[in-house]
Amino acid sequence: xxxxxxxxxxxxxxxxxxxxxxxxxxxxxxxxxxxxxxxxxxxxxxxxxxxxxxxxxxxxxxxxxxxxxxxxxxxxxxxxxxxxxxxxxxxxxxxxxxxxxxxxxxxxxxxxxxxxxxx
Numbered sequence: 001x002x003x004x005x006x007x008x009x010x011x012x013x014x015x016x017x018x019x020x021x022x023x024x025x026x027x028x029x030x031x032x033x034x035x036x037x038x039x040x041x042x043x044x045x046x047x048x049x050x051x052x053x054x055x056x057x058x059x060x061x062x063x064x065x066x067x068x069x070x071x072x073x074x075x076x077x078x079x080x081x082x083x084x085x086x087x088x089x090x091x092x093x094x095x096x097x098x099x100x101x102x103x104x105x106x107x108x109x110x111x112x113x114x115x116x117x118x119x
Contacts, residue, residue, distance in 0.1 A: 021096065039062070073118045
């Protein structure tokens with residue numbers, strides 16, 4: 001499963017590559033999000049740096065995004081917003097988190113704020 005593959009290359013403590021982020025987004029572990037197993041990440045809290053927030057992307061969302069990346073050759077923010085609205089609603093940073101996780105897998109490269117390209 002994709003979630004397990006991601007957690008092998010990005011165990012807890014791994015910084016997720018996000019070229020334009022201010023602060024580190026760090027893999028925290030695995031829990032349940034939107035009723036499914038999910039990867040959980042800490043996100044910077046600029047008002048309270050000592051209290052980072054948490055976001056999560058579930059296995060189904062990761063699979064859908066990965067399938068799109070593989071089939072279309074890219075993962076775009078437009079596709080993400082349309083096809084994964086609940087994940088997107090949790091925060092715009094979920095798009096770049098998914099893209100960054102695919103970068104760690106060696107399957108995508110950052111192209112712009114709107115696009116990750118298949119490698």
